[in-house]
Amino acid sequence: MPPTFFNQGFQRKRPSNHKLPPGQYETHDFPVLSAGPTPRIALDKWTFTLEGLVEEPKKWSWQEFNALPQQDFNPDIHCVTQWSKFDTKWRGVSLDTLLEHVQLRPEARYVMATSYGGYTTNLPLADLRDGKAFIGLTYDGQPLTPEHGGPARLVVPHLYFWKSAKWITSLRFMAEDEPGFWERAGYSMYGDPWKAQRYADDDE
């Protein structure tokens, strides 16, 4: 059945070999989007912390963090600004590995990711488990550059990429969901690209 409204003469110009979420197009570049200046973080000052609803917070230095077991990840990523990028090449530490180092309180259900520079974004805890999320340290075999979120970036590829907080420094476990930076500005609390949950109005 033809759509009820269509733009006469418009047709797909860029065929993609991949299945694209609604409204997305494939890019082979790696566009940069952030709300303010790129923070530069000295590695000897860098720390990463798990805190909030845990029996005891856990903090790593850069050296300690890099000594954790690392894995390769090849996720497809989807940005709310409509680009998707397939088969990206990352190496980093799985959230499952990190979570072995803390004892979560039973009421912990949500997470606030916080970045150097003050950026925040919220996620359900379940979306960080079972191989679904990692802290990326290298991209395409090189240390992650500052504009793409280096030295370390949270990567949660099954959600829109603003949930993959650049310049990550902590994860805080919470009982209730709270909006982060873009979520307070009207973006979706969850951000499922396959349901096109771009803005709060798109959430059920």
Added chain:
Amino acid sequence: MMSKLDWQRATVTAIHAETPRVKTFTLSLPHWTPHLPGQHYTLRLTAPDGYQAERSYSVASPPEQPDEIELTVEAVEEGEVSGYLFEGVEVDDELEVRGPIGGYFVWRATATARPLLLVAGGSGVVPLMAMLRHRQRAMLRNPTVLLFSIRTPEEVIYRQELEAMTASDPTFTLLLDYTRQAPDGWSGYHRRIDTALLTEVVKRFAAAPECYVCGPTGLVESVATGLQNLGLPAEDIRTERFGPTGG
């Protein structure tokens, strides 16, 4: 009751060529809501086979211009959406849009507005133009500088209007920076924006300005970092970038 983010069918009422690669589309909206300068709309094209493509475009018009929006669009090479807008759209055609969207790269003008430093690269001037038009309509006189980096003279979007604004408002300064080819006899900036250039621009302000920087990633990265190195706080530097891809 329609939510502001429902899709609506707008009618194209005017198409104006700004430069050889940039056009402004005026869209009449059945459900217009006032936007904040800096916000954008998402435009959706649907093919007869149901395929859809969406792109976001900054609003160029001020909120004082009711019932319609102006979207200024740059033709991207091989652009699926911009290509169709440039080749396939005429006045009276209908286009689906939703918005206004965006709550951070926006300027809320008040009578006590702080000085404003706007830095644009190419079509990054579009959301900044909405701020300037709004400022003009609201008759604000906060010291304001637009530093506008373009490669060549023919790429100056909104040139006439910006020059008229300069002539009529002594508190507004337009600084053009031609990075490749400057007009004959040009005595202004003619190089990529660097620290020395930013230092000169920031010195024009008696009080620290709020900064809005929009353009290609390279320019935004270097300007935002440069402004921070000059001592401006990160929270006063708002950025919007477009990468090498687009639509």
